[in-house]
Amino acid sequence: MIRSSSTAVFKLRLNFALFNARPAVYNSSLPGLYRRRYSTSKPVVYLDHPPESAGLEGMTYLNLNRPEAKNAISLELLDQMFTCLGKVRFDGTRVLILKSSVPGSFCAGADLKERRRMSKVEVSKFLHDLRNTLHELDTLPMPTIAAIDGPALGGGLELALACDLRVAGPGATKLGLTETKLGIIPGAGGTQRAARLLGISKTKDLVFGAKTLDARQALDIGLVDYISEAEVSAVDHANEVARGILPNGPVAIKAAKLAINRSVEVDLETGLDFERQCYNTVLETKDRIEGLKAFNEKRQPRFTGE
Numbered sequence: 001m002i003r004s005s006s007t008a009v010f011k012l013r014l015n016f017a018l019f020n021a022r023p024a025v026y027n028s029s030l031p032g033l034y035r036r037r038y039s040t041s042k043p044v045v046y047l048d049h050p051p052e053s054a055g056l057e058g059m060t061y062l063n064l065n066r067p068e069a070k071n072a073i074s075l076e077l078l079d080q081m082f083t084c085l086g087k088v089r090f091d092g093t094r095v096l097i098l099k100s101s102v103p104g105s106f107c108a109g110a111d112l113k114e115r116r117r118m119s120k121v122e123v124s125k126f127l128h129d130l131r132n133t134l135h136e137l138d139t140l141p142m143p144t145i146a147a148i149d150g151p152a153l154g155g156g157l158e159l160a161l162a163c164d165l166r167v168a169g170p171g172a173t174k175l176g177l178t179e180t181k182l183g184i185i186p187g188a189g190g191t192q193r194a195a196r197l198l199g200i201s202k203t204k205d206l207v208f209g210a211k212t213l214d215a216r217q218a219l220d221i222g223l224v225d226y227i228s229e230a231e232v233s234a235v236d237h238a239n240e241v242a243r244g245i246l247p248n249g250p251v252a253i254k255a256a257k258l259a260i261n262r263s264v265e266v267d268l269e270t271g272l273d274f275e276r277q278c279y280n281t282v283l284e285t286k287d288r289i290e291g292l293k294a295f296n297e298k299r300q301p302r303f304t305g306e
Helices: 016-020 030-038 075-088 112-116 120-138 155-161 190-198 200-208 215-221 234-245 250-263 268-283 286-296
Strands: 045-048 059-064 095-100 144-148 165-168
Touching: 045 075, 059 075, 075 120, 095 234, 120 155, 144 155, 144 234, 155 190, 165 215, 165 234, 190 200, 250 268, 250 286, 268 286
Parallel strands: 059 095, 095 144, 144 165
Antiparallel strands: 045 059
Protein backbone atom coordinates (compact mmCIF):
# COMPACT_ATOMS: atom_id res chain seq x y z
CA MET A 1 0.00 0.00 0.00
CA ILE A 2 1.31 3.44 -0.96
CA ARG A 3 0.86 6.05 1.75
CA SER A 4 1.18 9.77 1.38
CA SER A 5 1.03 12.62 3.83
CA SER A 6 -0.64 14.77 1.23
CA THR A 7 -3.66 13.90 -0.85
CA ALA A 8 -2.50 16.47 -3.38
CA VAL A 9 -0.11 13.86 -4.75
CA PHE A 10 -3.09 11.87 -5.89
CA LYS A 11 -5.22 14.68 -7.30
CA LEU A 12 -7.54 13.30 -9.88
CA ARG A 13 -6.39 13.79 -13.44
CA LEU A 14 -9.46 12.65 -15.29
CA ASN A 15 -9.79 13.02 -19.01
CA PHE A 16 -12.93 15.16 -19.04
CA ALA A 17 -13.27 14.73 -22.77
CA LEU A 18 -13.57 11.00 -22.19
CA PHE A 19 -16.03 11.28 -19.31
CA ASN A 20 -18.18 14.20 -20.43
CA ALA A 21 -18.13 14.04 -24.20
CA ARG A 22 -20.71 11.99 -26.00
CA PRO A 23 -19.26 8.57 -26.86
CA ALA A 24 -19.18 7.22 -30.35
CA VAL A 25 -22.56 5.87 -31.40
CA TYR A 26 -22.68 2.10 -31.35
CA ASN A 27 -22.59 0.89 -34.92
CA SER A 28 -23.88 -2.59 -35.63
CA SER A 29 -22.02 -2.58 -38.94
CA LEU A 30 -18.64 -2.65 -37.15
CA PRO A 31 -18.37 -6.45 -37.12
CA GLY A 32 -18.66 -6.45 -40.88
CA LEU A 33 -15.99 -3.79 -41.15
CA TYR A 34 -13.61 -5.86 -39.05
CA ARG A 35 -14.39 -9.01 -40.98
CA ARG A 36 -13.81 -7.32 -44.32
CA ARG A 37 -10.48 -5.97 -43.18
CA TYR A 38 -9.27 -9.32 -41.91
CA SER A 39 -11.15 -11.78 -44.09
CA THR A 40 -8.15 -12.74 -46.20
CA SER A 41 -5.50 -12.71 -43.48
CA LYS A 42 -7.35 -14.69 -40.77
CA PRO A 43 -6.28 -12.48 -37.86
CA VAL A 44 -5.13 -14.03 -34.63
CA VAL A 45 -6.99 -11.30 -32.72
CA TYR A 46 -10.12 -9.52 -33.90
CA LEU A 47 -13.10 -7.54 -32.65
CA ASP A 48 -16.76 -8.28 -33.25
CA HIS A 49 -20.15 -7.78 -31.62
CA PRO A 50 -23.12 -9.94 -30.64
CA PRO A 51 -26.08 -9.83 -33.03
CA GLU A 52 -28.64 -7.09 -32.50
CA SER A 53 -31.19 -9.74 -31.56
CA ALA A 54 -29.15 -10.56 -28.43
CA GLY A 55 -30.07 -7.22 -26.88
CA LEU A 56 -26.46 -6.48 -25.91
CA GLU A 57 -25.94 -3.18 -27.68
CA GLY A 58 -22.68 -1.56 -26.64
CA MET A 59 -20.82 -4.81 -26.01
CA THR A 60 -17.70 -5.88 -27.91
CA TYR A 61 -15.89 -9.22 -28.12
CA LEU A 62 -12.09 -9.36 -28.25
CA ASN A 63 -11.38 -12.73 -29.86
CA LEU A 64 -8.21 -14.86 -29.67
CA ASN A 65 -7.79 -16.96 -32.81
CA ARG A 66 -4.64 -19.13 -33.02
CA PRO A 67 -6.08 -22.64 -33.28
CA GLU A 68 -2.77 -24.20 -34.30
CA ALA A 69 -1.16 -23.04 -31.03
CA LYS A 70 -4.08 -23.03 -28.57
CA ASN A 71 -3.96 -19.23 -28.64
CA ALA A 72 -0.38 -19.12 -27.35
CA ILE A 73 0.89 -15.55 -27.17
CA SER A 74 3.10 -14.72 -30.15
CA LEU A 75 4.55 -11.44 -31.37
CA GLU A 76 1.84 -11.30 -34.02
CA LEU A 77 -0.90 -11.88 -31.45
CA LEU A 78 0.45 -9.11 -29.23
CA ASP A 79 0.66 -6.67 -32.12
CA GLN A 80 -2.91 -7.32 -33.23
CA MET A 81 -4.27 -7.28 -29.68
CA PHE A 82 -2.65 -3.93 -28.93
CA THR A 83 -4.20 -2.50 -32.10
CA CYS A 84 -7.64 -3.84 -31.21
CA LEU A 85 -7.43 -2.47 -27.67
CA GLY A 86 -6.54 0.95 -29.05
CA LYS A 87 -9.69 0.86 -31.18
CA VAL A 88 -12.05 -0.31 -28.47
CA ARG A 89 -10.83 2.34 -26.02
CA PHE A 90 -12.49 5.06 -28.11
CA ASP A 91 -15.32 3.40 -30.06
CA GLY A 92 -18.15 3.71 -27.53
CA THR A 93 -17.91 0.15 -26.21
CA ARG A 94 -19.55 -0.16 -22.78
CA VAL A 95 -18.46 -3.71 -21.91
CA LEU A 96 -15.62 -5.76 -23.43
CA ILE A 97 -15.51 -9.56 -23.27
CA LEU A 98 -12.18 -11.28 -23.90
CA LYS A 99 -12.82 -14.73 -25.34
CA SER A 100 -11.44 -17.45 -27.56
CA SER A 101 -12.75 -18.34 -30.99
CA VAL A 102 -10.93 -21.70 -30.71
CA PRO A 103 -13.11 -24.43 -29.17
CA GLY A 104 -11.54 -25.93 -26.04
CA SER A 105 -8.84 -23.26 -25.72
CA PHE A 106 -8.49 -19.95 -23.93
CA CYS A 107 -4.76 -19.17 -23.92
CA ALA A 108 -1.87 -21.57 -23.39
CA GLY A 109 0.53 -18.79 -22.34
CA ALA A 110 3.58 -17.58 -24.22
CA ASP A 111 4.48 -19.31 -27.47
CA LEU A 112 7.55 -21.19 -26.25
CA LYS A 113 8.40 -22.48 -29.74
CA GLU A 114 8.70 -18.90 -30.93
CA ARG A 115 10.49 -17.93 -27.72
CA ARG A 116 13.22 -20.54 -28.27
CA ARG A 117 14.18 -18.85 -31.52
CA MET A 118 14.53 -15.43 -29.91
CA SER A 119 17.74 -13.73 -28.87
CA LYS A 120 18.03 -12.22 -25.41
CA VAL A 121 17.22 -8.80 -26.85
CA GLU A 122 14.17 -10.18 -28.66
CA VAL A 123 12.91 -11.81 -25.46
CA SER A 124 13.21 -8.48 -23.68
CA LYS A 125 11.27 -6.81 -26.51
CA PHE A 126 8.57 -9.50 -26.31
CA LEU A 127 8.15 -9.04 -22.56
CA HIS A 128 8.04 -5.27 -22.99
CA ASP A 129 5.27 -5.60 -25.58
CA LEU A 130 3.40 -8.15 -23.46
CA ARG A 131 3.46 -5.91 -20.39
CA ASN A 132 2.35 -2.90 -22.40
CA THR A 133 -0.51 -4.84 -23.99
CA LEU A 134 -1.78 -6.14 -20.66
CA HIS A 135 -1.48 -2.65 -19.20
CA GLU A 136 -3.58 -1.35 -22.08
CA LEU A 137 -6.21 -4.01 -21.30
CA ASP A 138 -6.04 -3.35 -17.57
CA THR A 139 -6.54 0.40 -17.98
CA LEU A 140 -9.46 0.37 -20.41
CA PRO A 141 -12.16 2.69 -19.03
CA MET A 142 -15.05 0.25 -19.51
CA PRO A 143 -15.65 -3.03 -17.61
CA THR A 144 -13.80 -6.03 -19.06
CA ILE A 145 -14.73 -9.69 -18.61
CA ALA A 146 -12.55 -12.72 -19.40
CA ALA A 147 -14.64 -15.67 -20.63
CA ILE A 148 -12.37 -18.64 -19.89
CA ASP A 149 -13.61 -21.64 -21.88
CA GLY A 150 -10.34 -23.57 -21.82
CA PRO A 151 -6.99 -23.83 -20.03
CA ALA A 152 -5.45 -20.50 -18.98
CA LEU A 153 -1.82 -21.00 -18.05
CA GLY A 154 1.05 -18.60 -17.45
CA GLY A 155 0.58 -15.60 -19.71
CA GLY A 156 -2.92 -16.84 -20.51
CA LEU A 157 -3.97 -16.42 -16.90
CA GLU A 158 -2.15 -13.09 -16.78
CA LEU A 159 -4.42 -11.98 -19.64
CA ALA A 160 -7.47 -12.93 -17.60
CA LEU A 161 -6.07 -11.21 -14.51
CA ALA A 162 -5.84 -7.97 -16.48
CA CYS A 163 -9.63 -8.02 -16.85
CA ASP A 164 -12.06 -6.72 -14.24
CA LEU A 165 -14.04 -9.96 -13.94
CA ARG A 166 -13.43 -13.60 -14.84
CA VAL A 167 -15.94 -16.29 -15.81
CA ALA A 168 -14.77 -19.92 -15.98
CA GLY A 169 -16.66 -22.34 -18.20
CA PRO A 170 -16.74 -26.14 -18.28
CA GLY A 171 -13.52 -26.22 -20.32
CA ALA A 172 -11.55 -24.23 -17.75
CA THR A 173 -9.88 -27.32 -16.30
CA LYS A 174 -6.43 -25.81 -15.81
CA LEU A 175 -5.77 -22.31 -14.51
CA GLY A 176 -2.40 -21.38 -13.08
CA LEU A 177 0.73 -19.27 -13.00
CA THR A 178 3.04 -22.17 -13.72
CA GLU A 179 6.19 -20.32 -14.81
CA THR A 180 8.37 -21.59 -11.94
CA LYS A 181 8.23 -25.03 -13.59
CA LEU A 182 10.28 -23.46 -16.38
CA GLY A 183 12.72 -21.75 -14.04
CA ILE A 184 11.17 -18.30 -14.51
CA ILE A 185 8.44 -16.26 -12.82
CA PRO A 186 5.25 -14.64 -14.11
CA GLY A 187 6.62 -11.65 -15.99
CA ALA A 188 3.58 -9.75 -17.27
CA GLY A 189 2.00 -8.60 -14.05
CA GLY A 190 0.92 -11.99 -12.73
CA THR A 191 2.59 -11.68 -9.34
CA GLN A 192 1.21 -8.18 -8.83
CA ARG A 193 -2.36 -8.60 -10.07
CA ALA A 194 -2.80 -11.99 -8.42
CA ALA A 195 -1.52 -10.69 -5.08
CA ARG A 196 -3.96 -7.79 -5.22
CA LEU A 197 -6.80 -10.14 -6.08
CA LEU A 198 -6.04 -13.17 -3.89
CA GLY A 199 -3.76 -11.84 -1.18
CA ILE A 200 -0.08 -12.53 -0.61
CA SER A 201 -0.30 -16.02 0.90
CA LYS A 202 -2.61 -17.54 -1.73
CA THR A 203 -0.55 -16.05 -4.53
CA LYS A 204 2.67 -17.47 -3.11
CA ASP A 205 1.03 -20.88 -2.80
CA LEU A 206 -0.15 -20.69 -6.40
CA VAL A 207 3.18 -19.50 -7.84
CA PHE A 208 5.68 -21.39 -5.64
CA GLY A 209 3.96 -24.69 -6.36
CA ALA A 210 3.22 -23.91 -10.02
CA LYS A 211 -0.27 -25.15 -9.20
CA THR A 212 -3.07 -25.64 -11.69
CA LEU A 213 -6.65 -25.26 -10.51
CA ASP A 214 -9.96 -26.31 -11.97
CA ALA A 215 -12.86 -23.87 -12.19
CA ARG A 216 -14.33 -24.76 -8.79
CA GLN A 217 -10.97 -24.43 -7.03
CA ALA A 218 -10.36 -21.11 -8.79
CA LEU A 219 -13.75 -19.85 -7.60
CA ASP A 220 -13.05 -20.99 -4.04
CA ILE A 221 -9.90 -18.86 -3.74
CA GLY A 222 -11.33 -15.89 -5.64
CA LEU A 223 -9.32 -16.32 -8.83
CA VAL A 224 -12.54 -16.28 -10.88
CA ASP A 225 -15.81 -14.57 -10.08
CA TYR A 226 -18.26 -16.97 -11.73
CA ILE A 227 -18.31 -20.55 -12.96
CA SER A 228 -20.75 -21.84 -15.55
CA GLU A 229 -22.96 -24.87 -15.36
CA ALA A 230 -21.92 -27.85 -17.46
CA GLU A 231 -24.21 -26.95 -20.36
CA VAL A 232 -23.43 -23.20 -20.34
CA SER A 233 -20.30 -21.77 -21.95
CA ALA A 234 -18.22 -19.11 -20.27
CA VAL A 235 -19.11 -16.73 -23.10
CA ASP A 236 -22.85 -17.21 -22.57
CA HIS A 237 -22.41 -16.65 -18.84
CA ALA A 238 -20.25 -13.58 -19.49
CA ASN A 239 -22.99 -12.24 -21.76
CA GLU A 240 -25.41 -12.42 -18.84
CA VAL A 241 -22.95 -10.64 -16.56
CA ALA A 242 -22.63 -7.93 -19.21
CA ARG A 243 -26.41 -7.76 -19.50
CA GLY A 244 -26.51 -6.65 -15.87
CA ILE A 245 -23.94 -3.90 -16.51
CA LEU A 246 -25.05 -2.42 -19.84
CA PRO A 247 -28.24 -0.64 -18.65
CA ASN A 248 -26.32 1.36 -16.04
CA GLY A 249 -24.79 4.79 -16.57
CA PRO A 250 -21.58 4.45 -18.63
CA VAL A 251 -20.00 7.61 -17.21
CA ALA A 252 -20.76 6.44 -13.68
CA ILE A 253 -19.30 3.00 -14.36
CA LYS A 254 -16.07 4.50 -15.71
CA ALA A 255 -15.77 6.74 -12.66
CA ALA A 256 -16.52 3.82 -10.33
CA LYS A 257 -13.85 1.68 -12.00
CA LEU A 258 -11.27 4.42 -11.50
CA ALA A 259 -12.19 4.84 -7.84
CA ILE A 260 -12.20 1.11 -7.07
CA ASN A 261 -8.91 0.48 -8.86
CA ARG A 262 -7.21 3.29 -6.96
CA SER A 263 -8.42 1.88 -3.61
CA VAL A 264 -5.76 -0.86 -3.57
CA GLU A 265 -2.94 1.63 -4.13
CA VAL A 266 -3.50 4.24 -1.40
CA ASP A 267 -4.44 4.69 2.24
CA LEU A 268 -8.12 5.10 3.15
CA GLU A 269 -8.02 8.89 3.54
CA THR A 270 -6.48 9.37 0.11
CA GLY A 271 -8.87 6.84 -1.39
CA LEU A 272 -11.89 8.65 0.03
CA ASP A 273 -10.62 11.92 -1.44
CA PHE A 274 -10.17 10.23 -4.82
CA GLU A 275 -13.70 8.79 -4.62
CA ARG A 276 -15.07 12.27 -3.90
CA GLN A 277 -13.34 13.65 -6.98
CA CYS A 278 -14.67 10.78 -9.11
CA TYR A 279 -18.15 11.45 -7.75
CA ASN A 280 -17.85 15.11 -8.69
CA THR A 281 -17.26 14.17 -12.34
CA VAL A 282 -20.76 12.69 -12.63
CA LEU A 283 -22.62 15.56 -10.94
CA GLU A 284 -22.84 17.74 -14.04
CA THR A 285 -23.70 14.96 -16.49
CA LYS A 286 -26.94 14.58 -18.42
CA ASP A 287 -26.95 10.93 -17.34
CA ARG A 288 -27.35 11.93 -13.70
CA ILE A 289 -30.36 14.11 -14.55
CA GLU A 290 -31.81 11.30 -16.67
CA GLY A 291 -31.38 8.82 -13.82
CA LEU A 292 -33.28 11.04 -11.39
CA LYS A 293 -35.98 11.77 -13.96
CA ALA A 294 -36.43 8.08 -14.78
CA PHE A 295 -36.69 7.23 -11.09
CA ASN A 296 -39.43 9.82 -10.57
CA GLU A 297 -41.28 8.61 -13.67
CA LYS A 298 -40.90 4.95 -12.65
CA ARG A 299 -39.22 3.90 -15.91
CA GLN A 300 -35.85 2.61 -17.05
CA PRO A 301 -33.31 5.39 -17.67
CA ARG A 302 -31.98 5.99 -21.17
CA PHE A 303 -28.34 6.85 -20.62
CA THR A 304 -26.33 8.42 -23.44
CA GLY A 305 -22.92 8.70 -21.79
CA GLU A 306 -23.14 12.50 -21.61
